[in-house]
Amino acid sequence: MQMQELASRYDILKVIGHGGFSAVFKARSKEDPEHIVALKQLDFVLDNKDAKEYKDFKDEVEILKQLDHPNIVKIYNEYILDNKPSLEMEYVDGETLETIIQRDGYFSIEDTLDVIAQMAAALSYCHHYYVSGNMPQNRASDSVIINRNAIIHNDINPKNIIRAKNEDGSWRYVLIDFGLSFVDPDAVRHSKKEDGMAEYKAPEKWNGELVDTPSDIYSLGIVIYELLTGTVPFPVKDYKQASEMIALEEKHKSAPVPDLCTTRMEAVYEKEQERPGECDIPGWLELLVQRCLEKDPLKRFKTGRELSRFFYNGLDEKIAVPEKEPETSVIDIDPSAIKNTAAYLEVEPNILTEGQHYFIQKAYTTIGRWNDMPGAVAADFGIRTADRFISKNHCQIIRKRDPEGGYRYFLQDTAPSKNGTFLNTSKNSTRLSATTEAVLKEGDYFWIGNTKIIFHQPGEM
Numbered sequence: 001m002q003m004q005e006l007a008s009r010y011d012i013l014k015v016i017g018h019g020g021f022s023a024v025f026k027a028r029s030k031e032d033p034e035h036i037v038a039l040k041q042l043d044f045v046l047d048n049k050d051a052k053e054y055k056d057f058k059d060e061v062e063i064l065k066q067l068d069h070p071n072i073v074k075i076y077n078e079y080i081l082d083n084k085p086s087l088e089m090e091y092v093d094g095e096t097l098e099t100i101i102q103r104d105g106y107f108s109i110e111d112t113l114d115v116i117a118q119m120a121a122a123l124s125y126c127h128h129y130y131v132s133g134n135m136p137q138n139r140a141s142d143s144v145i146i147n148r149n150a151i152i153h154n155d156i157n158p159k160n161i162i163r164a165k166n167e168d169g170s171w172r173y174v175l176i177d178f179g180l181s182f183v184d185p186d187a188v189r190h191s192k193k194e195d196g197m198a199e200y201k202a203p204e205k206w207n208g209e210l211v212d213t214p215s216d217i218y219s220l221g222i223v224i225y226e227l228l229t230g231t232v233p234f235p236v237k238d239y240k241q242a243s244e245m246i247a248l249e250e251k252h253k254s255a256p257v258p259d260l261c262t263t264r265m266e267a268v269y270e271k272e273q274e275r276p277g278e279c280d281i282p283g284w285l286e287l288l289v290q291r292c293l294e295k296d297p298l299k300r301f302k303t304g305r306e307l308s309r310f311f312y313n314g315l316d317e318k319i320a321v322p323e324k325e326p327e328t329s330v331i332d333i334d335p336s337a338i339k340n341t342a343a344y345l346e347v348e349p350n351i352l353t354e355g356q357h358y359f360i361q362k363a364y365t366t367i368g369r370w371n372d373m374p375g376a377v378a379a380d381f382g383i384r385t386a387d388r389f390i391s392k393n394h395c396q397i398i399r400k401r402d403p404e405g406g407y408r409y410f411l412q413d414t415a416p417s418k419n420g421t422f423l424n425t426s427k428n429s430t431r432l433s434a435t436t437e438a439v440l441k442e443g444d445y446f447w448i449g450n451t452k453i454i455f456h457q458p459g460e461m
């Protein structure tokens with residue numbers, strides 16, 4: 001790589017990242033040795049400096065240079081060095097949220113609130129930024145969408161938020177990488193065709209509709225969900241699989257978001273190997289995430305400012321949180337009507353017990369006799385039975401992630417139940433000890449009281 005101009009201007013201190021399309025360096029200006037910068041240089045040789053794309057890019061940089069906010073990376077200048085477009089910006093010394101999530105799994109509530117406060121401030125600033133003077137046209141399909149009243153980031157994801165330490169030890173979260181339409185051919189690929197990373201991409205982007213400030217709110221909502229649970233609501237294993245991408249599009253457009261509290265409790269259990277008591281996400285924060293992830297952009301917070309307002313009202317306990325519907329349901333679903341279901345339990349009907357199915361959706365599913373007394377503690381899976389040998393809280397299924405990304409399921413007796421839980425035996429021969437977690441495979445069955453329950457795992461989603 002020829003780097004004469006670059007080398008004459010800067011001492012390269014470190015290569016921060018080098019992908020297929022650009023390299024980012026930590027560099028020291030030779031002219032001003034106090035000046036440490038991040039320098040992003042495209043692997044793109046510019047042979048025509050009058051090209052329209054390059055002019056647009058320069059215009060965009062001119063506008064982004066004006067942005068001055070503690071939670072937005074400061075852009076200093078753009079140059080052509082060794083025939084390559086290069087962007088000089090503030091060096092943010094820290095780690096991306098992606099790195100932190102990969103290492104730590106998920107964030108505490110307190111740290112998540114800190115991220116939301118700072119990112120809502122950043123978005124509030126750019127979503128209400130008044131652009132004066134000459135400006136590029138609003139190019140809705142391009143990556144940076146600039147009009148007089150808003151700058152849209154358009155590629156919010158955990159790779160583009162860096163956490164740095166302030167002098168007083170507190171965290172500063174900084175939004176980087178406004179998906180400039182020219183600065184990064186990779187961004188062009190992402191944004192012109194895909195408008196940002198697929199797992200963070202708002203439904204209206206998939207639909208090719210007008211992208212506006214609520215699209216950033218959706219992407220930030222996915223990041224908040226991921227901070228709280230360690231996983232995005234709609235994960236993708238392989239981007240190259242067309243069927244996965246079609247399914248992902250469908251999920252963003254129409255699938256309900258998996259319950260935030262349940263997913264967090266599973267993540268806590270997986271990390272701590274200890275059952276969490278209550279979900280620690282405040283009700284108003286659940287509502288905030290739901291509002292960010294509304295499919296219809298008109299139902300989301302319109303801009304960072306609206307999000308911010310809701311956030312501080314939540315902190316001040318000024319948001320009314322509706323009671324959650326109880327999870328236990330008496331509606332029986334026929335599993336054959338559902339393709340590709342998650343694991344479920346089938347109760348074999350007998351003279352005392354109704355046939356039932358129950359889909360396992362949580363890290364712990366308690367199983368016991370159906371109890372409709374008001375205020376009674378009910379098991380997750382209440383078996384409708386007159387069988388008095390089944391306790392109200394008899395046994396449980398524990399769900400754990402396996403290394404391939406699927407789930408494994410275990411049966412455990414409840415500490416111990418009065419009448420025992422019997423796995424894969426004729427009834428009443430080998431009782432599970434209360435400390436055993438017996439692994440379950442498709443077709444395994446167990447007995448509680450006089451009732452047989454069959455475990456099914458037809459292939460996880």
Ligand SMILES: Nc1ncnc2c1ncn2[C@@H]1O[C@H](COP(=O)(O)OP(=O)(O)OP(=O)(O)O)[C@@H](O)[C@H]1O
Nearest residue numbers: 016017024038089090091092096159176177186187
């Ligand atoms: N201003 C900055 N200060 C410090 N590190 C930065 C700065 N800008 C980018 N980085 C880091 O440099 C690395 C490469 O960044 P870059 O934006 O090119 O890569 P990317 O996010 O992998 O690619 P893409 O832009 O195609 O999504 C990342 O680890 C990023 O966090």
